[in-house]
Amino acid sequence: MKTPELKRLLVAVMTGMQQHADELRALDAALGDGDLGITVSSGARAVVAALEDVPDDVSPGVVAKSCARAFATANPSTMAALVAGALLAGSAVWDREEVSYQDALDFAEAAATSISTRGKSQVGDKTILDAMVPAIEALKQSPGPAAGLEAAISAARRGVDESQALQSRRGRAAWLQERSVGLADPGATAFLRFLEEVERAG
Amino acid sequence: MKTPELKRLLVAVMTGMQQHADELRALDAALGDGDLGITVSSGARAVVAALEDVPDDVSPGVVAKSCARAFATANPSTMAALVAGALLAGSAVWDREEVSYQDALDFAEAAATSISTRGKSQVGDKTILDAMVPAIEALKQSPGPAAGLEAAISAARRGVDESQALQSRRGRAAWLQERSVGLADPGATAFLRFLEEVERAG
């Protein structure tokens, strides 16, 4: 995939993401402060706007960097900072003209590592990582993009569902302690919606 | 009527008045600040409590003075101050052991004059006087207590009804200007309810 196609895909995905603002607001209101809807919708809108100014002749890595900056400053919450950091980490492995399925995998792994490092968090803490890490694992185990995406979505969905039973250990949701049990993590759900939008756009 | 009977009558009337708190609150909320319900209910309660401490061997004038003090301090609003002043003015003409129908009339006239003087108000300003003055007029024209009370109630009711069409010229309600037209004056209504309670108790 080259830059023009990547940009088109991202615009489609980020446009789609804005429709999930309500759901994410509600989930974050139950477990946190209710601003994740705004973070995702204004962040996605900012990414779309930023992509308009990105020329077609830059590398996919530069595209990711632009997205990172736009998402980070639109509504700089925890999620915005973690996602932006993740995109920056991923962009570092994308310094080429065209990216392959393997490159996408490498990007995702670098991104997850970044979130884990900056957030001092791991799978089981009931964060975005509970959807992201199993999804990456499923991608790795799949033969190619199409099957991979489907497997990743299933894995992310399972991650969201299974982590409901857990207690949140990071971010605002951790303050809820036992009362967080039974609720879905907003960040993990956002990641699931992201994968679904990729499937829809692709 | 002597002091013990007067006290019994007043306790009955003031107990009954507390049931009109809601209506008076609502009327005062529409035309003013909504506190007339409290003024009347807490004032009436204070009068009942004060009457318990009034010995039977004082003059009816002293009874009226005790009521004035109790009503004035319970919730010292406009109405409380005007009514207390009116009772004090009335009590001055009651310095005797037993009061007659004529004494009641004199009391009422002194009371109305006090309100008019202190409030710088007259009939037509859409205040308590719009019910009180016609009621006193009806009393004067009647042969005796029973017929008099009935006539007074009718006159007061007419006063309340007719003054609805007027614009309030005194107190908070005056700020409403044209918007006060069509609403009943809370103070005039309170006076009507007072007469009705006297009839019920008698």
Add this chain to the structure above:
Amino acid sequence: MKKLINDPERFVDEMVEGVLLAHPDRLRAVTPDNRVLARADAPVQGHVGIVTGGGSGHLPLFKGYVGKGLCTAVAVGNVFSSPSSEQCYEATKAADGGAGVLYLYGNYGGDVLNFDLAADLAQLDDIPVRTVLGADDVASHPKERAADRRGVAGIFFAYKCAGAAAERGDSLDEVARIAQQAVERCATMGIGLSPTILPAAGRPTFELPDGEMEIGIGIHGEPGIHRGALESADRVADRLTAPLVEDLGLGRGDRVAVLVNGLGATPLEELYIVYRRVRQLLDEAGITVARTYVGEFATSLEMAGASVSLLAVDDERLALLDAPAHSPFFSEGPRS
């Protein structure tokens, strides 16, 4: 009812008890029922005393303006209800330092009746009393009847000016003159977005459906001059400001102090958004904003809404505004 209270009947008593416990070095109870409070150092010998008072539910009004450079004593009524004449009279005695006493309070029937009676009592004690009524709400009466207007947030300016004059030792006549001018050169208009609930009544004092506004509302929820769908902050600021400029006859080159006051539940953020527009309007009209106050100065329990006050100022009035003033609720300038 979203209220943090105990027995509604004890609302005022417990509130005053809290105030006295919190600020024992600044305020003292004059009467055993705690309904009359004075500056800890009152009376100030040789200085004019200033007595204020009125119903409760308006904090920092009224008791919050008892302090150095402000009022000397206050009579505390029940919620939205006048103090009694005895209480006003006790406040008068506590404030009298031998130079006479100014009554400075809002123009409400019950208050006027009770303070007038207190003045009669004070006269028997040879305490000279003058009365100046806060009457700044332009929505309550047209200019021809300016003296009949109700008093709202703008009384803060009168406290500030009269308090500074009394503190520097002005005569009763002079303090009264300064207060009267501050009242006459001040105009206020407010907007209500939600009603208030009297603790003892447990119910809204008036109906105001969600999404509606009442322009010209009083600080007890008295109806205003226009009710309609809630508009933007800028449009509301336009509606509130234009009549004030008109009423005070302000024009290019004039100077004003601005007070944007919150009625209770409206966030400070929104008051600054309103101020922004007020300021734009005044700038456009060539009127200089010499001093700005934004915050809660006169509230109505948990009412949502705001008011805008303008005070026309000259050098004299500015100096009075800038004089130090210190109460537990309002503090500005050096503390002596």
Add this chain to the structure above:
Amino acid sequence: MKKLINDPERFVDEMVEGVLLAHPDRLRAVTPDNRVLARADAPVQGHVGIVTGGGSGHLPLFKGYVGKGLCTAVAVGNVFSSPSSEQCYEATKAADGGAGVLYLYGNYGGDVLNFDLAADLAQLDDIPVRTVLGADDVASHPKERAADRRGVAGIFFAYKCAGAAAERGDSLDEVARIAQQAVERCATMGIGLSPTILPAAGRPTFELPDGEMEIGIGIHGEPGIHRGALESADRVADRLTAPLVEDLGLGRGDRVAVLVNGLGATPLEELYIVYRRVRQLLDEAGITVARTYVGEFATSLEMAGASVSLLAVDDERLALLDAPAHSPFFSEGPRS
């Protein structure tokens, strides 16, 4: 929505514009987008700079504590949302007077991530940075995890102490030590009675039926430790105070400063009713209340509710609390 706003997306920008228009002599914009503000006289050469920041919607927190004897600069986020790392970095540069910079803000994930990044950038400029996190909300974590608690109203005490230390010329290490101790010796717990509405979302951030209360609520409406039917003010004060006394290990003979803070829509009268009970409890426990603060110090837009904070004090900390501090939103003591 009972809000006096214009375009919800411009809520913060217009609010900050209003603040700058109102207080041009005290605050200045550091960046053209007005999202970084500093004391008008910043940086103060040779003195430690204190940078704070966080989401908007909490006035007077955060920008209200920028002033003499308080913080030096602030990074202003969107409503309930962290400022960006660039904004934090700009604030750092504006605050640096050559003696290093203390970051003092509330313990929230987004803020920590962005301030940490700013500290990395500042290091490249050779500006020494230390970080102290407000973490006083005992409802958010048990004592074993005290450092993970969220920061709420008690950060006021840390501002006051650290600001006084910076103002008198203490070193960065010393200012950081004083701030850290103020955080550690402070505990807060709050109650929410109604939710708050984000201007841009236009909907309550959480559900809280009328007549219910959330004990232990955070200043963004984060759930607390108990939800149930609203109780009397005294009972609520009991619930809020006991855990603080326990957490700080306070006992007979200890001294504290008390802060009763309103979350936005709760009338000042009710805060004093709460204070009354808090005071009774401390008196009964033989704990001396050395200083009292009642009012709005850290809000959550129009949320109804309150919080109680206790700060354990000794003579040193009392002197820091009593040092003069002057911002447009908080003023105490002589102005130099």
